[in-house]
Amino acid sequence: MNFLQVLLLSFIQGFTEFLPISSSGHLSLFEILWQIKNPLFLTVILHFGSLLAIAVFFFNDIKKILFKNRELIIKILIATFPLIPTVFALQKLENYFSNLKIVTVGFFITGLFLLMTKFIKNPRKNLFSLTYLDAFFIGLAQLLAILPGFSRSGLTISTGLFLKNNPQDSFKFSFLLSLPAILGSSILEMRKIFLLKEISFPFPLILFGLCFSFLFSYFSLLILKKILIQNKLFYFSFYLFSLSLIILFVIL
Numbered sequence: 229m230n231f232l233q234v235l236l237l238s239f240i241q242g243f244t245e246f247l248p249i250s251s252s253g254h255l256s257l258f259e260i261l262w263q264i265k266n267p268l269f270l271t272v273i274l275h276f277g278s279l280l281a282i283a284v285f286f287f288n289d290i291k292k293i294l295f296k297n298r299e300l301i302i303k304i305l306i307a308t309f310p311l312i313p314t315v316f317a318l319q320k321l322e323n324y325f326s327n328l329k330i331v332t333v334g335f336f337i338t339g340l341f342l343l344m345t346k347f348i349k350n351p352r353k354n355l356f357s358l359t360y361l362d363a364f365f366i367g368l369a370q371l372l373a374i375l376p377g378f379s380r381s382g383l384t385i386s387t388g389l390f391l392k393n394n395p396q397d398s399f400k401f402s403f404l405l406s407l408p409a410i411l412g413s414s415i416l417e418m419r420k421i422f423l424l425k426e427i428s429f430p431f432p433l434i435l436f437g438l439c440f441s442f443l444f445s446y447f448s449l450l451i452l453k454k455i456l457i458q459n460k461l462f463y464f465s466f467y468l469f470s471l472s473l474i475i476l477f478v479i480l
Contacts, residue, residue, distance in 0.1 A: 234270065234437045241274040242281070242444025246403070246452055248342055248382025248464050253331045256376040257475070260328060272417045273434050277441025279410045282403050285449045289400055290407075297356075300404075306360055307367030307401075308408045314371050315416070327376075332475045334377020339468035341386040346462035353393045355401060362391045363401075370405065380406060381452070385461065395456040403449070 240258055244251040283290065293300050353362075369387040373380035381402055388398030455461060 229270070229433065231433065231436060234433050235440055237270065238274060238277070238437050238440035239444050241271075242278060242441040243448045245278045245445055246281075246381050246448040248338065248379045248385065248452070248461065249468060250331075250334060250338060250373075250377050250379040250382070252373075252375075253334055253377035253379075256331050257328070261479070268417060268420060270433075270437055272414050273437050274441040275410055275414050275417075277438045278445040279407070279414070280438075281442050281445035281449060282407055282410075285446060286400065286403060289404065293404070300355060300358075303358060303360060303363035304401075304405055304408065307363040307370065307405050310364070310367045310371055311374075311409060311412075314374060315412070328475060328479065330375055331377035332472045334372075334375055334379075335468045335472040335475070337372070338377070338379045338382045339465040339472065342382055342468070343462050343465035345386050345389050348389050348392075351389050351392045351394050351398070353391070353397070355393075355397045358393060358397070358401065362388075362393070365391060366401065366405065370409065380409070382464065385456070389461075395459065395461075396453075399453055399456050 237255070237258075240254050241251050244254045366384050366387045369383040370380055372378040372383055384402040384405060385395075385398045388401055389395065393401070455463070
């Protein structure tokens with residue numbers, strides 16, 4: 229693993245982690261086509277860079293939630309709850325996570341979710357009017373993102389919009405919800421690393437990957453926020469439809 233490969237993986241992880249096009253699907257596609265296996269320890273580092281980007285980007289919102297709107301913490305926990313038993317249940321099916329057929333299906337279904345947002349009229353609900361049932365349904369949408377090709381941000385933001393939450397608050401809730409999801413995933417991956425004793429990785433590459441994952445992740449958050457404000461989320465559906473067709477007819 230060299231600096232160029234780490235830079236490319238940082239870009240794929242960071243830039244696609246928050247755009248609604250599935251970072252896991254792109255990483256799986258990259259690993260299969262170029263036959264470069266992303267080391268588990270590097271995966272954790274890149275995810276941690278993305279986690280830092282969320283924490284910095286939503287710092288004021290996180291601070292308000294902790295001190296002024298603790299009810300939203302309960303809603304985030306409700307949305308996260310369905311993820312916990314599902315993750316443990318699917319741990320024995322890890323071979324499916326690099327299956328290109330699943331990636332293709334994931335890209336296509338995410339594209340459908342994004343395309344349908346074009347037809348949503350006047351979503352006005354905000355974080356304060358988000359119900360516990362809304363939170364639960366958004367959490368169910370997040371479950372699909374366990375599989376590669378299904379975009380976590382695409383599915384959760386789209387579901388928030390379907391439930392008539394306004395774009396900006398759908399954006400906020402999606403990424404506040406991603407904090408426990410990414411943190412929990414990183415903890416599970418670190419456990420595997422300690423069990424497999426795969427910690428050996430050059431420190432310069434660790435720092436390099438962490439920094440660029442953070443930068444690419446933060447930049448993708450800025451882009452997605454602007455696109456949501458302009459009500460152009462459905463644009464990403466055309467990319468995902470095209471990509472799924474290319475994989476289906478050219479690669480598979």
